[in-house]
Structure formats: structure tokens, C-alpha cells
Amino acid sequence: MPLYDTYRARYPELVGHLENARKRNRLSHAFLLHADNETLRKEFAIALAQLAACPESRDGRPCTVCRVCRSLEEGSYPELYFLTPVGKMYQIKIGDRGKPEPNTLRFFEEQFHLTSTGGGNCKVGIICDADRMNAESQNALLKTLEEPPPQTLLILTTGNPSALLPTTRSRCQLVPLLTNHCEFDFAGKEAVCAALAGLCFESRGDLAAAEAGAGALIRIAAGLSADAAARVAEEWAPRLAAAEQAGDPGLLKRTRALVDDAAAGAYMKERGLFLETIRTFCAQLELVAQGVDPADLANPELFAGLRLPPLTPEQAELFRREAEELLFTLRFNVSEELALRTFAVNLAMKS
Incomplete structure (x- = not known):
């Protein structure tokens, strides 16, 4: 079963509301996915990206078989960008203002202002464990969250939304996916x-x-x-x-x-x-x-x-x-x- 259909069956009402918003061209450009399961956060973010980016959408529902849907699920979509915490402090770094390094917030933001060369009709940015952004990083992200470039979808995922600033949360549509089940996936x-x-x-x-x-x-x-x-x-x-x-x-x-x-x-x-x-x-x-x-x-x-x-x-x-x-x-x-x-x-x- 395609990834999108799996989550459509699992959360029919939630996904139905999102499809209705896409059908009416009222889908938000920024989402905050709150889930206590990391796999769920990652996979639902991709399903949400399919819903927003599919060029063959019918009644707000992605086709799941076109080039865009397949490349998103496979992780090869040319306009899909991830930002993840790194380092001994496990934080999302803000990056230098002039020439930011990859996997920093400022480098991540730059990608949405570049001319698209991959043929995608929508740029998708996913910030994993967004609660690992400090206040400086979150404040730097606010303008992009409020006024993103055209055809841009930003998805913040977190298991702890209370760690985010109120100004960050208020600019995103909250999508709760709680399961009361943590996933302990590590060797040993x-x-x-x-x-x-x-x-x-x-x-x-x-x-x-x-x-x-x-x-x-x-x-x-x-x-x-x-x-x-x-x-x-x-x-x-x-x-x-x-x-x-x-x-x-x-x-x-x-x-x-x-x-x-x-x-x-x-x-x-x-x-x-x-x-x-x-x-x-x-x-x-x-x-x-x-x-x-x-x-x-x-x-x-x-x-x-x-x-x-x-x-x-x-x-x-x-x-x-x-x-x-x-x-x-x-x-x-x-x-x-x-x-x-x-x-x-x-x-x-x-x-």
C-alpha cells in the first residue's frame, strides 16, 4: 500500500480535512507535526508533502503514482530539503549569515529562494526535531514561516512542541499525531x-x-x-x-x-x-x-x-x-x- 494511503486509512478524519483544504486551495504553507514516534513524524511529513505537491491531485487527494509522489516517497524529489539537529549538543545550528554551511538554518532557508532546476512544482522543507532550535534560530525562521516564497511547504516535526517559542507555533498549523508510544530504535x-x-x-x-x-x-x-x-x-x-x-x-x-x-x-x-x-x-x-x-x-x-x-x-x-x-x-x-x-x-x- 502506498505510504499516503496507509496514513489516510489510519487518520481518515484528519487527512480528510487536509484534502478538503487542498481542494479549496486553502492548505497552510507551514505545519507543525506533533508525534511521540519519530517514524510517524517522518512518514506523515512525506505524506503531507505528497498531498501538497502532487500535480495530478483529484479532489485534494494525491494520485500517489505520478513522478512527484513517487520521488517524494523514495526520498529522491529534487526540491525536498531536510534540516536535522547535529553536534554534541544535538541542536539545529543557525549558520553564518554570509556563507552558511549545509545543514544549518540559514543554508536551509536559502534553498527556497533559489531558482528551481529540478522540475518540481513545489519546494518542500522538513525540519526534524524542530524543538532543538534555540531562540535565535527560531527567530531567524519567523519571516520565512510567515511569508514563504511561492510554492513552498514547510513542515516542522517535534515530540515536544512546548519547547518551541509561541511565535513559532502560532505561524504553523498544528497536526497532532500522538500514539502514547515511544519508539526505542537503537543498537542493543x-x-x-x-x-x-x-x-x-x-x-x-x-x-x-x-x-x-x-x-x-x-x-x-x-x-x-x-x-x-x-x-x-x-x-x-x-x-x-x-x-x-x-x-x-x-x-x-x-x-x-x-x-x-x-x-x-x-x-x-x-x-x-x-x-x-x-x-x-x-x-x-x-x-x-x-x-x-x-x-x-x-x-x-x-x-x-x-x-x-x-x-x-x-x-x-x-x-x-x-x-x-x-x-x-x-x-x-x-x-x-x-x-x-x-x-x-x-x-x-x-x-
């Missing part, structure tokens, strides 16, 4: 859950078992950077190869710096998912201890294949507090390995 998720289950249910005050669980968590955390770097290197390989073939040392140096920046941002994102998995696992244990059916949890897949022995609400509350304490501690300049080891020992002692 199953191993994290297995280590937590061992610490909570099997260690029973055994320091050797606590050390084994701590070692597992530390190894997974240590591998996140390499995994993120490998994925980014694969994504950037064509662009890096082109820079090498150009024979321009300055261009090659800048491209390598962009790759490093993207890898740092990807690592910070995976690290956040790793820590959130720990918090969610322990929080859901507390719900189960209070009588909630595991099947009714927001993320029951974290317990897949694990045996959940009975826990008292008091025990489960202690586990949840330890997880929250770990996340709080890691906000400061502390040793991640020491923090994880302390967390594992505390879980083992309280099991």
Missing part, C-alpha cells in the same frame, strides 16, 4: 532490557550479579558512538566521495567536519534513547506492580521474552526512582561509567 535495546531484568529480578543483593549487569549496560553505552558513526558514514559516503573527487582541500575539510558533526548528533540521539529505555522500563515495572496488565502498557515490547516475577509497589517505586536519579545525575559532568555502575548496584541491593 534488547540487551538493555535483559540486563535490567537481571538486576531487578535475579541479582537479589549479589554484588557479582550487579557487576555483570553494570558491565552489560556500560558496554552497550560505549558502543553507541561507534554505531552512530557507522550509520552516518554510510549516509554521507556519496557526498564525501564527491568532495574527495573535486580535488578541493577546503571542500573536503568542510565535508569531513559536517560528517563528524552529524555523527556527534546521531550519538547524542541514541544516547538519549538508551537512557529513556532505562527510565521507561523501570516506570512500567511500577505500573505492573500496581496491577496494570503488561499488554496495556505504552511500550510492552520492552518486556518481550522476559519473565516478570511479582514485585511489591514499594520495590518497583524504588527502581523507578533509581532510574530517574541516574538520568538526573548524567545531566552533569560526571563519569557515565561510574553513574551506570552505581545505578546497577543500587538496583541489585534493592531487589
